[in-house]
Amino acid sequence: QKEVEQDPGPLSVPEGAIVSLNCTYSNSAFQYFMWYRQYSRKGPELLMYTYSSGNKEDGRFTAQVDKSSKYISLFIRDSQPSDSATYLCAMKYSSASKIIFGSGTRLSIRP
């Protein structure tokens, strides 16, 4: 079993829809949770960074961590065609430990 599982998609939604991207993980020791966005032929870009449980909001993006269920989510409100990218969840045990990445979900927003 992989440490971090992420549905690869592709996920296609119409412009303006709310998008929900999810990851599950197996090790309860993870404390730091991240979402990266990767456009085609570009490097990953850090989108959201959360420590422990709870929600974090930044503009149209909300990151949610449920440690009891070992489940993290990224919500995108009012989705735009420019949000079309691959979204990678990532997590680590401590601030100094290496990052474990999910395989990424390819998202396409239809105009």
Next chain:
Amino acid sequence: SAVISQKPSRDICQRGTSLTIQCQVDSQVTMMFWYRQQPGQSLTLIATANQGSEATYESGFVIDKFPISRPNLTFSTLTVSNMSPEDSSIYLCSVEGGGIHNEQFFGPGTRLTVL
């Protein structure tokens, strides 16, 4: 966040040859990381490079195949040696941005195709 550049951005190489990828950062950083991203796969850490010391390699990666240099706090190179088609991948350089949680930022990547 740091600005990271990589050279080359892409290359097509012949089996058995070697390619050196350069990573330049616009500020001094302690730790630099090299990742591999194969098609449809997650990012896999190859090694961590600290200035002034030998790189630390992850399981499955060895120095003879992926030698790394870290001559100063803003620059590193990764060499992919004796390449085979299985080495075709995107290679990414990453640095810690210095935030309280050691957030990591990535370069644009080098897309390598081995024929």
